[in-house]
Amino acid sequence: MLGNFSFGEYFKEEAIDFAWEFLTEELKLQKEKLWITVHHTDKDSEKIWLDKIGIEKSKLSRLGDEDNFWSMGDTGPCGPCSEIFYDYGSDYEGSPPGEGDTGDRFVEIWNLVFTQFDRDKDGKLTPLPNPCVDTGMGLERLAAVLQNEHNNYDTDILKGIINKAAELAEMKDLTNPSLRVIADHLRSSSFLIADGVLPSNEGRGYVLRRIMR
Numbered sequence: 001m002l003g004n005f006s007f008g009e010y011f012k013e014e015a016i017d018f019a020w021e022f023l024t025e026e027l028k029l030q031k032e033k034l035w036i037t038v039h040h041t042d043k044d045s046e047k048i049w050l051d052k053i054g055i056e057k058s059k060l061s062r063l064g065d066e067d068n069f070w071s072m073g074d075t076g077p078c079g080p081c082s083e084i085f086y087d088y089g090s091d092y093e094g095s096p097p098g099e100g101d102t103g104d105r106f107v108e109i110w111n112l113v114f115t116q117f118d119r120d121k122d123g124k125l126t127p128l129p130n131p132c133v134d135t136g137m138g139l140e141r142l143a144a145v146l147q148n149e150h151n152n153y154d155t156d157i158l159k160g161i162i163n164k165a166a167e168l169a170e171m172k173d174l175t176n177p178s179l180r181v182i183a184d185h186l187r188s189s190s191f192l193i194a195d196g197v198l199p200s201n202e203g204r205g206y207v208l209r210r211i212m213r
Contacts, residue, residue: 002137008130012082015112015133016048019084023110027146033087035106037061037097039068039080045114049082061098070113070134077115077128084110086145109145110137158183185211 004018023029036055038045040062049055071078085097085106094103102108116131140152147155153162161183166174192208199209 002139003135004133005135006133008132011116011131011133012045012112012114013048013052015114015135016045016053016082019110019112019135019137020053023084027142029086029145033089035059035061035085035087035096037063037068037081037083037085039082040064042068042080042082042114045080045082045112059096061096063098067097070115071119075119075121077117077132078119078125079114079116079131081114082112083108084112086141088150092150104150107141107145108138109141111135153180153183158187161186 004015006015023034024031034055036049036059038049038060046060046062049060050057068081068083069078070081083097085102086109087096088105088107090105092103092105094105095101096106097108113134113136114131115134116128117125118128119125140155140157143155143157144150144152149155152158158180162174162179165179165182165186166172166176169179171179188211189208192204192211197204197208199205199212201209
């Protein structure tokens with residue numbers, strides 16, 4: 001997961017601008033392929049997407065708490081989200097966000113979380129003095145989009161590991177779930193070891209040990 005944070009320095013307009021600029025100008029994704037969701041009460045984000053970014057109204061969905069409202073628990077910091085989906089096209093089955101099962105056609109690639117409230121035990125929302133931004137972009141999903149693949153395991157992030165594992169195991173079916181599990185676990189183990197974690201009986205080391213096992 002890739003993302004950026006702001007703790008009181010910038011908020012919705014800048015976060016939306018940064019996301020849109022990166023996807024459409026740096027990565028050159030087709031604007032017409034992108035679909036936006038906002039929380040149904042978040043009129044600020046909706047206005048920014050429609051009036052400043054220029055999203056077509058037909059490609060903006062207003063969703064409820066389950067899909068577009070983040071909270072750390074029953075109480076504490078929380079706020080609305082705005083998601084960016086990529087439309088793989090009519091060759092795949094699925095409905096736009098908010099209109100049913102998105103299926104394989106619409107894939108969420110970025111989530112903008114706007115932490116602007118504090119919720120008390122009675123459910124009352126009080127604006128935070130310094131609202132925050134926490135955004136998350138799926139590296140594997142974006143790689144699949146950029147490489148014209150529809151499956152994360154067919155991208156160059158994982159394909160090389162799968163091919164080598166298949167060679168060592170003398171397997172010809174590269175879609176075998178076991179190969180995908182091996183690739184996922186090897187990649188996770190590599191990241192942990194690169195971060196200084198070694199197999200042990202406790203903490204992060206135990207997580208690594210279990211993954212390797």
